[in-house]
Amino acid sequence: METTDINRRNWLKSGILTASGITLFPHISFAETTKAPIVFDNDGNALYSPFFKEYIPEKFPEEDTLLAKLNANENPYGPSPKAIEALKNVAAKGNRYAWKELFKLIDKIALKEGVDPKNIMMGPGSSDLLEKTGMVLFLDGGNIVSADPSYMSLIRVAEATGATWKPVPLKEDWSHDLEGMETAIDGDTKMVYICNPNNPTGSITDSKSLLDFCSRVSEKVPVFVDEAYLGFLEDGAKQSMVGLVNEGKDVIIARTFSKIHGMAGLRVGYIVAQEKTLDKIQKITRGGMGISYTSIYAAIASMDDTEFQNSSRAKNKEAREYVYKSLKNMGYDYVTSYTSFIIFPIEMDGKLFLQKMMEKKVGVRAFEFMGKNWCRVSMGTLDEMKIFTSALTDVLA
Numbered sequence: 001m002e003t004t005d006i007n008r009r010n011w012l013k014s015g016i017l018t019a020s021g022i023t024l025f026p027h028i029s030f031a032e033t034t035k036a037p038i039v040f041d042n043d044g045n046a047l048y049s050p051f052f053k054e055y056i057p058e059k060f061p062e063e064d065t066l067l068a069k070l071n072a073n074e075n076p077y078g079p080s081p082k083a084i085e086a087l088k089n090v091a092a093k094g095n096r097y098a099w100k101e102l103f104k105l106i107d108k109i110a111l112k113e114g115v116d117p118k119n120i121m122m123g124p125g126s127s128d129l130l131e132k133t134g135m136v137l138f139l140d141g142g143n144i145v146s147a148d149p150s151y152m153s154l155i156r157v158a159e160a161t162g163a164t165w166k167p168v169p170l171k172e173d174w175s176h177d178l179e180g181m182e183t184a185i186d187g188d189t190k191m192v193y194i195c196n197p198n199n200p201t202g203s204i205t206d207s208k209s210l211l212d213f214c215s216r217v218s219e220k221v222p223v224f225v226d227e228a229y230l231g232f233l234e235d236g237a238k239q240s241m242v243g244l245v246n247e248g249k250d251v252i253i254a255r256t257f258s259k260i261h262g263m264a265g266l267r268v269g270y271i272v273a274q275e276k277t278l279d280k281i282q283k284i285t286r287g288g289m290g291i292s293y294t295s296i297y298a299a300i301a302s303m304d305d306t307e308f309q310n311s312s313r314a315k316n317k318e319a320r321e322y323v324y325k326s327l328k329n330m331g332y333d334y335v336t337s338y339t340s341f342i343i344f345p346i347e348m349d350g351k352l353f354l355q356k357m358m359e360k361k362v363g364v365r366a367f368e369f370m371g372k373n374w375c376r377v378s379m380g381t382l383d384e385m386k387i388f389t390s391a392l393t394d395v396l397a
């Protein structure tokens with residue numbers, strides 16, 4: 001396949017920018033080096049692997065003009081009222097560094113996760129920690145094993161640092177091919193990355209099988225488990241791999257306040273891992289320095305607001321059920337989701353689809369993998385989902 005490499009300068013030329021000069025899809029402008037350029041096909045779509053393509057629209061929407069912004073898996077209900085109140089109360093403290101306050105948050109998280117505070121590293125969003133881990137663990141090269149398709153943030157940074165990616169396709173039931181991933185591990189493998197539930201498919205891998213896998217494989221190489229969407233499961237805490245940290249296993253568990261807590265713009269995330277792993281990362285980078293005083297207090301308040309989390313979870317489920325029903329009525333298939341988004345196959349070129357949905361003022365994402373084109377739609381409010389299904393009916397008619 002003929003491909004075109006587009007470097008940052010060409011990005012500017014290609015006009016994939018807003019009027020203010022900010023890329024609207026920052027997820028595809030990260031970690032680009034000459035070693036690991038983002039590869040585009042002739043139509044300007046991003047090729048993450050030979051099997052995994054993301055369609056990039058010809059023109060990006062002015063996000064403020066969208067009637068339904070369903071392209072970034074944001075929680076439409078957040079932040080929690082208690083978090084907003086906390087933000088307001090401490091706004092005037094913005095002149096201070098928040099060392100002491102950060103430890104307050106760490107202690108609270110440690111208590112919730114049942115681990116020692118020294119097993120926790122904070123960051124401004126989990127992306128920061130995915131990227132720092134990807135950078136530090138691959139300084140001497142090596143390879144990373146992950147599912148394909150999966151969430152690309154850590155993998156892209158690892159590649160840019162010098163790693164090679166060994167993608168292992170998801171199984172037919174959309175779960176991780178744990179056996180295949182274990183077989184893919186070789187003498188150069190420095191890490192296995194697992195996103196569970198997985199983005200962009202929304203699918204889940206059985207927690208018992210994953211626990212066995214992590215327990216066994218982490219004896220050979222560190223296993224990174226990204227649990228960004230686990231909060232949307234009613235028994236999410238039970239399905240977490242975090243308990244393995246107390247068993248001394250070399251696992252790194254990532255969590256974020258961006259999803260169930262609805263704090264994507266406030267930027268708080270953390271990883272739970274062995275102290276020696278965190279030391280390795282923190283020898284080069286600093287954890288928690290990027291989190292603002294106000295966000296720390298918002299996170300503390302949000303953790304106490306279980307009513308908000310329960311309500312987010314219930315409304316997300318309601319939106320998913322509405323979309324399932326609508327897709328079924330329209331004769332469309334979908335992948336059962338354990339997250340705050342749904343993917344379903346579309347019989348239309350992804351670029352054209354994005355364009356047409358944008359004309360209806362609906363922002364979604366489009367991919368190609370497993371030989372099909374897919375729409376990924378985030379769960380907004382029920383009203384937003386109605387706007388989405390109405391646009392979809394027109395566009396795919």
Ligand code: PLP
Nearest residue numbers: 125126127151199228256258269
């Ligand atoms: N991990 C997964 C699987 C995600 O989908 C996302 C964001 O969409 C992130 C991590 C990063 O989230 P944040 O940096 O906001 O914590």
